[in-house]
Amino acid sequence: MNRIPITKVGYEALKEQVRHLKRVERPEVIRAIAEARAHGDLSENAEYDAAKERQGFVEGKISDFEYKIANADVIDTKTVRTDCVVFGCTVVLENSETEEEVQYQLVGSDESDVSRRRISFSSPIGRAMIGKRVGDAIVVQAPGGRRQYELIDIRTS
Numbered sequence: 001m002n003r004i005p006i007t008k009v010g011y012e013a014l015k016e017q018v019r020h021l022k023r024v025e026r027p028e029v030i031r032a033i034a035e036a037r038a039h040g041d042l043s044e045n046a047e048y049d050a051a052k053e054r055q056g057f058v059e060g061k062i063s064d065f066e067y068k069i070a071n072a073d074v075i076d077t078k079t080v081r082t083d084c085v086v087f088g089c090t091v092v093l094e095n096s097e098t099e100e101e102v103q104y105q106l107v108g109s110d111e112s113d114v115s116r117r118r119i120s121f122s123s124p125i126g127r128a129m130i131g132k133r134v135g136d137a138i139v140v141q142a143p144g145g146r147r148q149y150e151l152i153d154i155r156t157s
Contacts, residue, residue, distance in 0.1 A: 003073035010111035077157035092153040
């Protein structure tokens with residue numbers, strides 16, 4: 001069984017999503033199926049088919065999230081080391097070409113959100129940063145071409 005690294009914030013968000021799916025989405029789907037059944041012949045009932053499809057989607061999400069919760073390796077980002085880049089830390093990078101600084105937190109794939117400056121440790125740039133130290137060069141082959149950064153700072157989150 002593989003452990004899934006996740007921050008405390010991400011872990012709590014997953015638990016909340018499961019709670020929502022079980023308490024809100026699942027009952028809504030059950031009502032929709034019951035209502036569609038009341039219309040009679042199920043063989044040509046598009047509402048019934050749609051409700052059953054939605055039920056499968058909801059149950060699949062619940063199962064996926066519960067698996068991730070059961071296998072979560074919750075990392076306290078306030079206690080991660082800062083001598084090199086590790087999961088959960090926040091990094092400051094400088095683009096070697098433009099000298100523009102960017103800041104990212106390395107998180108799990110389910111938590112990544114570039115608009116919030118949270119990138120997956122398994123993304124190309126995340127993988128390139130793991131183990132690097134302040135002053136190291138980070139080279140990433142991005143869809144728009146090769147990018148090079150200098151690691152300016154490593155912080156706890």
